[in-house]
Amino acid sequence: MAAGKLMRALQYHSSGGGIVGVKHVEVPIPCPGKGEMLLKVEATSLNPVDANTHKLKLLLRPFFSRNTLIPATDVAGEVVEVGPNVRNFKAGDKVVSVLGFFTGGGLAEYCIATEISTVHRPPQLSPAEAAALPVAGLTALLTLTDKFAGIKLDGTGPKKNILITAASGGVGHYAVQLAKLGNTHVTATCGARNLEFVENLGADEVLDYKTPEGRALKSPSGKKYDVVIHCSRVAFPWSVFEPNLSENGKVIDITAGNIRAVWTIFVLKVTFSKKKLVPLLLIPKGDDLKRLVQLSEEGKVKTTLDSVHPFSKGEVAWSKLLDGHATGKVVVEQ
Structure with a gap:
């Protein structure tokens, strides 16, 4: 992908709740490094830990050199580009991934995912259903x-x-x-x-x-x-x-x-x-995510979507997350 090209993203910019907590911005599309992949995001689900982590990041911002403050860790999408040493994925693969808690990046058109925390997404799972799975x-x-x-x-x-x-x-x-x-x-x-x-x-x-x-x-x-x-x-x-x-x-x-x-x-x-x-301290592992996706593919675990919001209304989804009364999962779709 051409260097310097911009993408739409939602950036966490204050400790306030609701629609004042995030804003729409344009930022450079990131480049995958060793063991990483660039994904075109199709759906992102939100978790309470997203808000908590990014409040902490806001406080620690001076100490983070790579701190874009784009929330969300749970994504489903398509591999666009693979970095060095990525062996099990190629451009065009449909995947579900859990991003790093402190790197985040899910509320954007593109994000960086590591190979070890990404699994193939079966066609039976919609992007929204797949994105809902990882952290929760x-x-x-x-x-x-x-x-x-x-x-x-x-x-x-x-x-x-x-x-x-x-x-x-x-x-x-x-x-x-x-x-x-x-x-x-x-x-x-x-x-x-x-x-x-x-x-x-x-x-x-x-x-x-x-x-x-x-x-x-x-x-x-x-x-x-x-x-x-x-x-x-x-x-x-x-x-x-x-x-x-x-x-x-x-x-x-x-x-x-x-x-x-x-x-x-x-x-x-x-x-x-x-x-x-x-x-409980959650340390996401690719093998566990693969097991969870398989259970979902077999129909043994089903996802309930509280609400699905277009990316243009991502701040509404963020407000819904902070409200704390969702039935099932809150998802943002591209």
Whole structure:
């Protein structure tokens, strides 16, 4: 691609919310380096971490030499150009990719993706569906499997009782579907308007988070939770979680980082508690993204799109993200 050619982009330029948080700009099209590819973006999905990361970048801007402050990490698109040492992709390939949290770049006509965090996109997945998967889907996948909840997605393994908070959101709606692939009983919380939606995702019990039972996180059938996947932005005190946990129950908090959570983790460690609060730090891996795309291709995981916005109205999508009440995913299409 010709050097110096410009592209449209949305640039994060203030810590304010809504449409004042981003603005439309024209910036040079980036060039791929070693192990990188230039993608023509077809769709971009937004995640709360995009806003949080770029607020941090705004504060640290003087220390970043390559800081364009273009938000978003989840993209679906077409490979335009490959850099040196890229072996598994070529121009014209349709792909889905998760970009670096601190490099971002998804809210633009073109972006730079690394080969190791990019997978081929099957024709069954639309650009919007594919772009919705990476951060939210990978977060749900990681919390439920392997070293965290330890659920086997082939349905084997011991029965586990799971609680998923904010189950109608981006991470939550994937977490319910993935959990039900395993041998689980799923209790979920959401707003009253989404009770039927979450039931249709497969949850066994659904609580309105505004009711006394919902605020207390109590299972209607009296079950104690082996694992809680805490997706809600509400920072529940440990005293709410603890009586609802089984003897060795754990809370996996995808939003951990507040002082209360850090203190709770410390106290539980020094008191040798069998019940644990575990913070999640997502490190996206290409193999995990490939697994997630395959599950979606097979129809085992379906994406719900809260809203799809044209790029020209990308600031409206950004405002919707910050509002925090989306059902499923917010997507921007080119």
